[in-house]
Amino acid sequence: MTTDKQASTWSTAAKEIVSGGAFRAFLSVVLGFVVGAIFMVFSSEAFLQALTYFTARPTDALSAGWTAIADGYSALFRGSIYNYKADDIVAALRPITETLRFAGPLIAAGLGVALGFRVGLFNIGASGQILFGALAATFVSTRVSLPWGVHLVVAAVVAIAAAAAYGALVGFLKARTGAHEVIVTIMLNYVAAGLLTFAFRQDYLLLEANGGGTPKSDPPAVTAQLPTLFGDAYTLHAGFLISLVGVVIYWWLMERSTIGFRFRMVGHNLDAARTAGINVNRTFVYAMAASGAFVGIAAVNQALGATAGLTPDLDGSIGFDAITVALLGSSTGPGVLLAGLLFGAFKAGAPAMQVIGLSPEVTGVIQGFIVLFIAAPPLVRAIFRLPAPQKTTVISDWWAGLRQKGAKK
Amino acid sequence: MKKITKRALSGLALAGAASLVLAGCAAAPDASQSAVEQLDYLACGVSDEGSWNDKSFNQSVYEGLTKSRDELGVQIQDAESTTPDDFAPNLQAMIDANCDLTIAVGFNLVDAVNKAAEANPEVNFVTVDGWSNGATNLKPIGYSMNQSSYLAGYLAAAQSASKVVGTYGGMQIPAVTDFMTGFYYGAQAWGADNGTTVKVVGWNPTNETGDFIGDFTPNSGTSKAIAAAQIQAGADVIFPVGGDQFGAVSEAITEAGIDGRMIGVDKDIAATSPEYSKWVLTSAEKRMTNAVYDIIKAIAVDKQAFTGDAYIGTLENGGTALSAITNYTGKQSQADVEAKLEELKAGIIAGDINPLG
Numbered sequence: 001m002t003t004d005k006q007a008s009t010w011s012t013a014a015k016e017i018v019s020g021g022a023f024r025a026f027l028s029v030v031l032g033f034v035v036g037a038i039f040m041v042f043s044s045e046a047f048l049q050a051l052t053y054f055t056a057r058p059t060d061a062l063s064a065g066w067t068a069i070a071d072g073y074s075a076l077f078r079g080s081i082y083n084y085k086a087d088d089i090v091a092a093l094r095p096i097t098e099t100l101r102f103a104g105p106l107i108a109a110g111l112g113v114a115l116g117f118r119v120g121l122f123n124i125g126a127s128g129q130i131l132f133g134a135l136a137a138t139f140v141s142t143r144v145s146l147p148w149g150v151h152l153v154v155a156a157v158v159a160i161a162a163a164a165a166y167g168a169l170v171g172f173l174k175a176r177t178g179a180h181e182v183i184v185t186i187m188l189n190y191v192a193a194g195l196l197t198f199a200f201r202q203d204y205l206l207l208e209a210n211g212g213g214t215p216k217s218d219p220p221a222v223t224a225q226l227p228t229l230f231g232d233a234y235t236l237h238a239g240f241l242i243s244l245v246g247v248v249i250y251w252w253l254m255e256r257s258t259i260g261f262r263f264r265m266v267g268h269n270l271d272a273a274r275t276a277g278i279n280v281n282r283t284f285v286y287a288m289a290a291s292g293a294f295v296g297i298a299a300v301n302q303a304l305g306a307t308a309g310l311t312p313d314l315d316g317s318i319g320f321d322a323i324t325v326a327l328l329g330s331s332t333g334p335g336v337l338l339a340g341l342l343f344g345a346f347k348a349g350a351p352a353m354q355v356i357g358l359s360p361e362v363t364g365v366i367q368g369f370i371v372l373f374i375a376a377p378p379l380v381r382a383i384f385r386l387p388a389p390q391k392t393t394v395i396s397d398w399w400a401g402l403r404q405k406g407a408k409k
Numbered sequence: 410m411k412k413i414t415k416r417a418l419s420g421l422a423l424a425g426a427a428s429l430v431l432a433g434c435a436a437a438p439d440a441s442q443s444a445v446e447q448l449d450y451l452a453c454g455v456s457d458e459g460s461w462n463d464k465s466f467n468q469s470v471y472e473g474l475t476k477s478r479d480e481l482g483v484q485i486q487d488a489e490s491t492t493p494d495d496f497a498p499n500l501q502a503m504i505d506a507n508c509d510l511t512i513a514v515g516f517n518l519v520d521a522v523n524k525a526a527e528a529n530p531e532v533n534f535v536t537v538d539g540w541s542n543g544a545t546n547l548k549p550i551g552y553s554m555n556q557s558s559y560l561a562g563y564l565a566a567a568q569s570a571s572k573v574v575g576t577y578g579g580m581q582i583p584a585v586t587d588f589m590t591g592f593y594y595g596a597q598a599w600g601a602d603n604g605t606t607v608k609v610v611g612w613n614p615t616n617e618t619g620d621f622i623g624d625f626t627p628n629s630g631t632s633k634a635i636a637a638a639q640i641q642a643g644a645d646v647i648f649p650v651g652g653d654q655f656g657a658v659s660e661a662i663t664e665a666g667i668d669g670r671m672i673g674v675d676k677d678i679a680a681t682s683p684e685y686s687k688w689v690l691t692s693a694e695k696r697m698t699n700a701v702y703d704i705i706k707a708i709a710v711d712k713q714a715f716t717g718d719a720y721i722g723t724l725e726n727g728g729t730a731l732s733a734i735t736n737y738t739g740k741q742s743q744a745d746v747e748a749k750l751e752e753l754k755a756g757i758i759a760g761d762i763n764p765l766g
Contacts, residue, residue: 083505091505098498201624214516214625235497308520313458316492351495351502354488355453 022335025328025374029342032370037069039365040358044068072358079352080345090233095348097229097236103344104240104305105130105318108297110325110336111250112167115294116181117331118254119287120267125170125185126295127319128192133163133292133299134314135196138206141220141304151223155304156242160296166192167292168285175281181288189319197312208309217310226305239301243340246297251333253290263287295322324371343367445482450709452477453486453508455499457515460489465676466697470514470537473701480702483709496521504529510708510715512537512701523547533715535704537697545717550700552722554584555591556757557693557729558648559764560750561672562595564731565646566607567746568670568690568739572600575639577611577620577632579651585621588650588674588693590614591764598753598762610642611635614766628656636661640669646690648672655685662688670736677732692732699727725758 041047047068050060078085080099086092109126116123137159146154170188173179199205200215208218226237254260265273266283274280302314325343329335346363354360454474456463461471474485486506488499496518503511504525512535513522519539526534526547534547541547565574576592578585589612600607612619620635636647636658645667647658655671655678662669671685673692678685700722707713722728731750737743756762 078505079502086505094501094505098501102494219520308524311493311517313492316494347494348498351488351499352505354499355486355502355506357486360489360491 022330024377025330025335025339028328028370028373031373032366033073035369036362036366037072039362040068040072041065043359043362071356072353072362075352075356075358076345076349076363079349083352094234095352097234098348099341099345100240101236101305101344102347103340104243105298105301106321106325106343106347107337107340108243108246108301109295109318109322110329110340111246111333112291112293112295112298113322114326114329114331114336115250115254115263115287115291117326118267119263119283120270121171121174121284121287121291122182123167123170123185123288123291123295124182124323125167125188125319126298126322127315128185128189129163129166129292129295130299130302130315130319131189131192131196131312132166133159133296134303134310135192135199135206136162137299137303138217138220138310139199141224142206142218145221146223148223151221152226152304155220155224156300159299159303160293163296163299164289164293167295168289170292171285171288174288175284193312200310200312215312219307219309220304224304225307226300237301237305239297239305242297242300244337246294247333247337250294250336254333259286263290298322321367324367327371327374445480447484448482448709450483450510450705451486451506451508452483452510452512452705452709453488453503453506454512454514455487455496455503455518456489457496457517458490458492459515460491461487466537466695467514469676469695469697470512470701473698473705474512476698476702477705477709481706481710483705490518493517497524500525504532509533510535510705513539515539533708535701535720537700541717541719543717546715547717548704548715549719550697550704550722551719552695552729553724553764554588554693554695554729555764556724557731558588558591559595559598559757559762560724560731560753561648561691561693562592562597562609563599563750563753564595564691564734564737564746565592565648565670565672566596566599567741568737569607569644569646570668570739571643571645572605573608573610573643574646574648575610575620575636575642575644576648576650577622577635577639578649579622579625579654581617581619581621585650586612586614586617586619588648589619590766592648592672594764594766595753602749608643610639610644622651622654625652627653628660632657633661637665640665640667644669646670646672648674648693650674653682655682655688659685659688668738673732679732679735687736689735690737691734694730694732695722696728696730697722703728723758724754 044064047061047064050064054061078095080095083092083095109130112129113123113126137155140155140158166188170181170184173184174181197215200217201207206217208216226239228234229236229238254263262278262283265276265278266280270280298318302318303310321343325336325339329337329339346367350360350363353362452474454470456467459465459467461467471487474487477483478485486503486508488502490496490499500511500513500521510533514537516538519536522534522536522539523542523544526544530546532546535550536547537550540549562574566572574596576589578589593609593612593614596607596609620639622629622632622635632649632651632654636649639647640661646669649655649658649671655673658671662671669688670690671688672690673679675695676692677694678692679689700720703726704720708715724730734743734747737746739746753762757764
């Protein structure tokens with residue numbers, strides 16, 4: 001009995017973590033920035049130096065601390081949204097396009113992981129699914145020649161299908177053998193990385209023509225490259241639009257479609273879903289395939305958005321960033337979109353922060369703390385067996401009051 | 410329970426505050442002039458995924474930047490890449506920061522830096538280990554490694570008791586065989602000087618055949634097998650040209666039970682990897698720190714025009730050199746060999762000796 005109760009405490013905590021509210025997400029972001037500011041202050045040499053004579057001239061330390069924060073976050077702004085120091089408007093607007101370019105794959109992979117969360121599945125394999133999708137896409141984009149337009153569509157569809165198949169394999173193994181999806185996806189990450197590196201190393205497979213010793217593919221054929229959205233001045237390409245379409249499809253799939261209803265039911269209560277006549281095992285396979293398909297859009301972004309040859313680490317850290325994006329976005333379509341944009345901005349802003357001498361790890365620390373603050377309250381409650389706080393709060397009362405007023409009108 | 414925790418916490422806080430106050434008692438410094446005159450020249454660097462403290466070429470370049478800052482008074486900025494996605498944005502960040510010169514480190518950045526150079530003709534770039542697709546504002550850094558390898562081959566032959574020396578490469582590409590050819594002719598030169606035949610196994614520059622691992626994987630089984638086979642053929646000094654193969658060679662030497670030596674490449678292996686130092690005879694170094702410093706000095710201090718011509722590290726400009734000789738046990742005295750090496754070096758610089766044949 002007690003173990004049952006414990007198990008339910010933990011599963012409640014897990015559910016709360018993956019479906020946190022928008023307000024809590026917002027507060028977590030604010031807190032993350034506060035922690036980031038502290039990190040910046042204490043990594044500032046000027047501040048640490050001024051600290052050694054704090055009592056003699058405290059203003060030095062205070063102003064050095066303030067300068068560190070102001071410089072850091074204005075660099076982040078300049079690097080991710082608008083570069084007010086640029087000479088011309090084209091350069092000034094480049095940061096926001098870079099943010100969108102980085103956000104594209106993050107949003108798509110975030111949707112894939114989020115879909116898993118909604119079905120109660122932890123898809124840790126986004127990285128492997130990106131690599132497998134990119135492997136298929138690179139084969140089409142460098143080794144097959146097709147006419148303009150058709151080539152890109154075929155390469156994109158093949159990438160999404162390959163990633164979906166790679167995801168479905170996880171669902172199949174879970175449904176058939178009961179293997180835990182976390183372990184299976186982690187192992188399949190290694191398999192995909194190995195396969196990709198192998199293919200990029202062999203000249204009869206994908207190694208670049210006239211290549212050297214390092215594993216690297218040819219750049220995708222011009223006919224298979226995602227077109228840039230605003231000409232040659234910016235690298236932002238149509239991959240971002242595909243990710244946006246993905247958000248709409250995700251929203252429709254999860255909130256409006258029958259299969260999405262089954263997904264949510266399985267995620268909500270496995271036994272109830274089974275009793276209600278839903279084939280849970282089949283739903284796992286479908287859900288992992290759908291999850292992989294969304295991650296496949298990230299593979300399209302990475303493999304066909306490139307204009308140079310690809311290397312085996314083309315997934316970067318997207319596979320794992322996707323987990324944080326899904327958590328921050330509360331596994332909803334709009335939430336993942338906003339979270340992806342935020343993390344895209346972090347990625348785009350990091351070089352500008354490095355240039356002013358901040359360590360590139362600052363944005364990583366901020367991201368980590370954001371997710372920590374989101375995950376912490378339910379976790380802490382579960383660890384200390386605290387009761388959930390009362391549902392009505394000052395803010396929710398105020399909000400409910402507003403809504404009532406609106407309804408009366 | 411709660412009270413104790415609270416008290417403990419406040420105690421901790423007090424201790425923290427006290428140490429802060431104690432630490433903060435120093436006198437405030439006065440504004441002081443730095444020793445070097447500051448120049449209005451901004452030199453920037455972008456690393457590859459190895460980061461600046463990789464004990465290899467990234468680090469050498471970064472040391473070149475800091476040396477230029479400390480000795481020339483130029484301003485520097487840098488960015489490290491953690492994934493290939495960072496290459497282009499990091500270079501762009503340097504352009505946005507109005508860098509006068511941006512150094513892109515590593516073969517992996519070659520596509521990104523060529524694109525950046527074409528898109529920003531008013532900014533100067535340097536590619537380390539890369540090449541230029543024709544942009545005149547992009548300078549490649551290259552090395553005449555055959556020159557220092559020639560000296561290494563001469564020294565290897567002097568050290569060898571069996572008068573058989575070995576060399577092998579990561580892959581059969583010019584950047585690798587350049588070392589091996591220099592080594593071959595250096596070893597032959599010792600034989601000619603002393604009237605003995607020296608046998609070089611693993612590379613024949615005339616018909617271009619030799620031993621190659623097939624990739625640059627550090628210390629692979631293949632690498633060790635090649636080293637073991639060369640020892641079997643009598644070699645007691647081995648020159649592996651393929652990044653870090655020193656673990657493989659030292660294992661092969663230990664397992665064969667011979668008094669063997671190896672010669673390092675790129676950095677002074679005896680210093681950077683002290684665990685191998687008991688087998689290291691010397692290293693054929695690529696001194697990128699000097700290359701970076703020289704390039705920055707030529708433009709920022711000597712006001713020379715920037716060109717896209719490759720910077721070639723040679724014995725003459727110190728871009729390549731032999732490290733200090735260690736563990737030498739040859740029949741000739743070390744002083745004699747060192748004197749002869751100096752003579753050869755002068756000959757190569759003067760152009761009297763061709764290390765390639």
